[in-house]
Amino acid sequence: MPHRAWLLAAAIGSVIAVAGCSATVGDPTAPGSASEIPRGAAAVSYQIIEEVSTSNSAISDNRRLVIRDTETWEAFWDEFTGLQEPKPEAPAVDFATRMVIAGTMGQRTSGGFYISMEEVAELDATLYALVQETSPGARCAVTTALTAPAVAVSVPRHDGDVAFVNTEKTTSCAP
Numbered sequence: 007m008p009h010r011a012w013l014l015a016a017a018i019g020s021v022i023a024v025a026g027c028s029a030t031v032g033d034p035t036a037p038g039s040a041s042e043i044p045r046g047a048a049a050v051s052y053q054i055i056e057e058v059s060t061s062n063s064a065i066s067d068n069r070r071l072v073i074r075d076t077e078t079w080e081a082f083w084d085e086f087t088g089l090q091e092p093k094p095e096a097p098a099v100d101f102a103t104r105m106v107i108a109g110t111m112g113q114r115t116s117g118g119f120y121i122s123m124e125e126v127a128e129l130d131a132t133l134y135a136l137v138q139e140t141s142p143g144a145r146c147a148v149t150t151a152l153t154a155p156a157v158a159v160s161v162p163r164h165d166g167d168v169a170f171v172n173t174e175k176t177t178s179c180a181p
Contacts, residue, residue, distance in 0.1 A: 038070070040169040043134040047127035050161055054123070057097050058108065058158035061120065064088025065154055066113040070137065070170040073106040074163070082108065086156065099160055107168065108158035109137040117149035118142025118177065123159045131166040138173045146179035 063086050073079050076099075083096035099106055111121040118141070125136040137157070142148050 038167075038169060040134060040171050043125060043127050043136055043171055044129050047129035047134055050126040050128050050133065050164075052107075052123065052126045052159040052161045055097050055099075055106065055158040055160055057094070058086060058156055059122075061117065061153040061155045063110060063154045063156035064090075065110040065156060067110065068112040069108070069110045070135075070172070071106075071108040071110075072168045073108065074165075075101050079106060082106075101163070103163055104160045105163050106158050106160055107133075107135045108156065109135075109170070110157075111139055111155040113152055113154045115150075115152060116142070117151060117153050118146050119153055119155050121155040121157045123157050124173070126159065126161055128164070133161070133164045133166065133168045134171055135168060136171045136173065138175055140175045140177055143176050143178045145181060146177055 065086055071082065073082055079099055079101070080096055084093070087093055107123065107126065109121050109123065111119055120140040122138050122140070123135060124138050125134075127134045127136075139155075
């Protein structure tokens, strides 16, 4: 990565971290994460943001994000779209009534990797987001292109805590 691009990526990452977006990597003992969605949690409806749910993001590290304002969303979108020209507009989100929960898997050396939001639920003023990372099995035929899977969903605005439940799965590709 050229020096200027690296500096830009670092600056955008700093803006996202400072602008009220909470991030947690896949460590289940880290603050903002949980080992499972508790029993009795009520399902929360969510809408997948199709433009972000892809294997071709420009975000090269593993993140879990809660985005509650336009500035943070636009900074995330700028980093997500990378050096694309012309830069597409960020999908519209009404942050007065909604927020975004996102996950990135980081850069991978091949295809066959996916990240998905499997469930969102609420219990005792905490929102739980179940994020699943899927990797290809040893027998899977995959592209050799670099990928960087990402997912984002829009949920009703919740000003309380958000805990991420991180799961991993390997696809079995039988001969």
